[in-house]
Amino acid sequence: MRQRTASILWRAGIAVALITAIGLLPWVSHTDPARTVLKARSADRDPTPEMLRDIRVQLGLDAGPFHLLGDWLGGLWRGDFGTSWLSGGQVGPAVLQALGVSLLLMGVALVVAAVTAALICARTLWLGGRRRTAGGTGSAVLAAVPEFLTATVLATVVGVQLGWLPALGWYGPRWTVLPALALGLPAGAVLGRLLDDLLPGAFAEPWARSAAARGLPRRTIARQALRRSLPGLLPNTGLFVVGLTGGAVAVEQIFDIPGLGRTTLQAALAQDLPVLQAGTLLLVLLATAATGLAHLGTRLLTGPALRDGALPTPHRTTTPARSLQPLLHAGLLLGVIALGLPRDPLALDTRARLQPPTRSHPFGTDALGRDLLARVAHGALDTLLLALALGAVALITGVLLGLVPRLSGPLVDTVTALPPVLVALLVTAVAGSGAATPALAVAAVAWAPLAAHTSALLRQERAALHLTATRALGAGPGYLLRHELLPAILPPVTRHALLRLPGIALSLASLAFLGLGAQPPSPEWGLLLAENQPYAERAPWAVLAPAALLALLGALAVTAAGGVRLPGRRTREPAAS
Secondary structure, eight states: OHHHHHHHHHHHHHHHHHHHHHHTHHHHTTOOHHHHHHHHHOTTSOOOHHHHHHHHHHHTGGGOHHHHHHHHHHHHTTTOOOBOTTTOSBHHHHHHHHHHHHHHHHHHHHHHHHHHHHHHHHHHHHTTTOOOSSOOHHHHHHHHSOHHHHHHHIIIIIIIISOSSOOSOOSSGGGGHHHHHHHHHHHHHHHHHHHHHHHHHHHTSHHHHHHHHTTOOHHHHHHHHHHHHGGGTHHHHHHHHHHHHHSOHHHHHHHTOOOHHHHHHHHHHHTOHHHHHHHHHHHHHHHHHHHHHHHHHHHHHHTTHHHHTOBOOOOOBOOOOOOSHHHHHHHHHHHHHHHHTTSOTTOOOGGGTTOOOOSSSTTOBOTTOOBHHHHHHHHHHHHHHHHHHHHHHHHHHHHHHHTSHHHHHHHHHHHHHSOHHHHHHHHHHHHOSSTHHHHHHHHHHHHHHHHHHHHHHHHHHHTBHHHHHHHHTTOOHHHHIIIIIHHHHHHHHHHHHHHHHHHHHHHHHHHHHTTOSOOTTOOOHHHHHHHHGGGTTTOTHHHHHHHHHHHHHHHHHHHHHTTOOOSOOBOOOOOOO
16 A cells, blocks of 8 residues: 555656656756747737737736746646746636547547557467568558658548548548557557567467367367457557657647647647647656556456466577578668668759659659669668667666566656647756757667566566466566566567667657757658658659658568567477467
């Protein structure tokens, strides 16, 4: 009871600290909110000193940030979220309406993600947990194609050209299909790969082999193996719930959806602090609720075995299947980079604008006549090296914090509640804009899924029978950590980190797509996609070139992740039932 109370107080303290930091933004960034508010209200009027003074008095800015924050927090007890600095209307109804829109979109996207994950795991379930010697390229492509690019293609082709579904607005259930597909397909691909990684260990447990030997139906064994694997996946599912709600800013922008992520982003850009604070608070509460449901689901699925230390370990060291796919993907990616590096990515030729692929321009040209092969190759150096560095930092940070779940749990909930775009805006306000802004923003949030995964695996491994026996023989915490816990946890978390590598590159691309970070004429991949998106229908090769390399990076990450194993206990591969 005492630990639960401490956890609740710790989470509440983090939420208050976050809200306080947001309330201090204008003073930390040394900007004048009165100027931003005046520009948003009336862009044509000049900011005279008298006019700015009147706005400060009206908003209460002269009283200081802590007075404003106290008034806002005091209103929460009465259900009052404050008054918008821009519209003058009540914040509560508008933000709650945006939350309802995002929850509906998130629900449909979760259905899409669940179907996608089920299709990815279907073959492993059917084969009784035997590892595939190859494959995963299709799921890698789904996970690596940017959400905003998927949204653009769906809106242009399905919505505009074919006219099957509406492409803009939010007026009913039919308007949810295309954005839900854009959000759910990548999320389902990642969740499917993570679940597919857990299933072989479940099928290798003694109960599964005994059930197969007694002739139980394959369907029954597969259903129980799925139930056995889900507890290790539920924490990351909770993170996806929040990500699909607050992190869908680019998709909401493309489809003109008045969701919570877009509302919070617009409030941050306009320095409308009451709306920004209310949106952030709702995202934090949503993250807390999702995490609580994930923990409850874990307890219901696992039962008293988690408490009594009666679980067999599902994390077993096996001999990885040999495959040439990682070498082929890496060779192809390096070949494209090597061919493009000798070319000039900034050379302009206005007579060769938007040319299709030719011998002189294998990837075609962009709207200014620049060679796309040169631009994607030079942009790959920055994008890939930065993504690798951020992935390594996220892995180390996630494992270290995941090993202390009482400390990291509330931090994971809070960090996950913040969309990377909002984090980038916070970083920009404090540290200024620049090329490092996306890296700092992504580094601030990329560790959270890995920490949640580490904590989930640690909880199950601590309840394993072999750990209980080793502890009974006198093994200390240090020995258990080095010889039992880390060998069981590090391989799946490292594979998860590799699966997240395209996602890190996508986050950098998304921030550049929304105008944060790299600026023209930089050949960064996200900026290339943003620059060429208006010409996607007329010159699709301008968008397909960077998108194809992102998909290739995803395929490389997935196939390479399959070979990550650490020395440890050797077990037989489970036989097909």
